[in-house]
Amino acid sequence: MTSQFHPSNGDPWPAPHHSEPVSGFVTVPGSKSLTARHLVIAALSSSPSRLSGALRSRDTDLMIEALRAMGTTIEGDGDDLTIIPAPLHGAHIDVGLAGTVFRFLAAVAALADGPVSFDGDAAMYARPIGPLLDGLEQLGVKITAGEGPRGRTLPLTVEGPASGSAVTVDASGSSQFVSALLLLAPHLPHGLTITHEGESVPSLPHVAMTVEALRRAGASIEESTDGPVSWTVAPGPLHPGHITVEPDLSNASPFLAAAVATGGTVTIPHWPAQTTQAGAHIVPILERMGATATLSDGNLTVTGPGSISGIDIDLRDAGELTPTVAALAALADSPSRLSGIAHLRGHETDRLAAIASEVTKLGGRCVETRDGLFIEPAPLHGGVVDSYEDHRMATFGAILGLVVPGISVIDIACTSKTLPDFPTMWEAITT
Known part of the structure; x- marks a missing residue:
């Protein structure tokens, strides 16, 4: 498929590699x-x-x-x-x-x-x-x-x-x-x-x-x-009053994926029992890929499986989770098909082309489909992952780096778009 996306610039960030299961309690900023x-x-x-x-x-x-x-x-x-x-x-x-x-x-x-x-x-x-x-x-x-x-x-x-x-x-x-x-x-x-x-x-x-x-x-x-x-919508005045913003559940997804990728355990506090955030879809997705999840007193805890199962899923309602899910799919033991996400070609970069390019660069097998991606298991090796100035592509590379030694990510600073201190938060769960 024809794609238009632009590689980013900046010094590569060595993605932390963790040969043991990660464990962490991660407080995520507001949505x-x-x-x-x-x-x-x-x-x-x-x-x-x-x-x-x-x-x-x-x-x-x-x-x-x-x-x-x-x-x-x-x-x-x-x-x-x-x-x-x-x-x-x-x-x-x-x-x-x-x-x-x-x-x-x-x-x-x-x-x-x-x-x-x-x-x-x-x-x-x-x-x-x-x-x-x-x-x-x-x-x-x-x-x-x-x-x-x-x-x-x-x-x-x-x-x-x-x-x-x-x-x-x-x-x-x-x-x-x-x-x-x-x-x-x-x-x-x-x-x-x-x-x-x-x-x-x-x-x-x-x-x-x-x-x-x-x-x-x-x-x-x-x-x-x-x-x-x-x-x-009827015309009329608005009076919001005092609003408290929920934590960003999509920004929590890479940390939960870290638990799945390594067979570890990560807890996110203040997880809402009910929400309109599309990021909440990450929980049933991870469960379908083999993880276990529990919500108790506002604390969501995800524990990874021994091996990751591939997934066939329509992500139309949660397209922002695609880079996270794709990273886990590249580490899975069976094929994955991610569909309903043709609109991602118009995001910060063409995310479908970017994911396919970066997985292939690392030795994996990932191809674009009409409305998504098809990913097959293949051994991955180290290399430089381009973020394309896209915060979710940067976290995609960080997830892969946990499992695959020798991965670095160009322009990790682009994560400041939505998560100002991502590198420090990520390193905290890998030390």
Whole structure:
């Protein structure tokens, strides 16, 4: 298959190799996805709010600085933030490599009193946003955008106001297109009905996360699956109050995978009994691959098997877990087929091409399929794993390095996108 992805730069990080089962108690910072949503909701609300346990990473700091540039007051340097909303004004936004900043604020910019321009890292130019821009134009928003390998992209300028109360969008490329419009919807004069048109929406738990966060702040949202999937949001003020952010379950997945890869045991505290985070899918996935998992008093403990079983699984609702699952599949004793993840070709890098390339480079057997990956057991050897400036590809390499000696990872610092101190946390469970 044709792929477009870009190798990263930086000195290789020697991935810790651990010939014995790992054992650790790992406290994971707050969810990036929840932090981003709550920040936007709070910035657009009708009263000040407080956010506790917020993730502070490159992505969330970019979101904070972008909202400040548009007029929102956000106080606090750590994970406890006070957000004081104000009318939005025109600004220039650096989105870095953060899809949430790029897509969420492209929609929110329609509420500003002047043009909002966007630019970011070179790799962001390959990330799709065209369907969202099409939807905003249906609402009368003026869009000026560049042309990239996947359609309209950076540099982008958005100029409102938005009008109308209905939009049709093809969200088959990213659930963030729906989430962005949902975040905008309560603030339009007549609310908004969003109808998805196209193949199924990937990562629907992320849409459910947006809906739940908005409802918690007071939004009225009706969902319909009778015919085309749609969401109808009534206009009205939001009052989030005090929000505590759950730990990031997707960021916990590499540490749990470390237990599976080595036959060890890892415990993650504060694991929610119920959540909209797609990262929660990691538990039944690991169990299907042979692990055991227990949840007691908020502590999730995963113990790895003697050998890892391959898996045939549709990851449509949890695509962000693909690099973690693929790393374990490359270490398994039977083949694995990961499907439902064609949309990963439009993430920080083309994750399907990147995984196939890196597994093959290390002596493994991994090929792309139409909508995923097929991985067969094969002995792996040491080598340099490229992260492609993608935090989840970096942790993919770290997982393999636990079992395969001589692996190093280029640009491990890119993990700061969502997990500011990953190398130290990783080394703590391997010493």
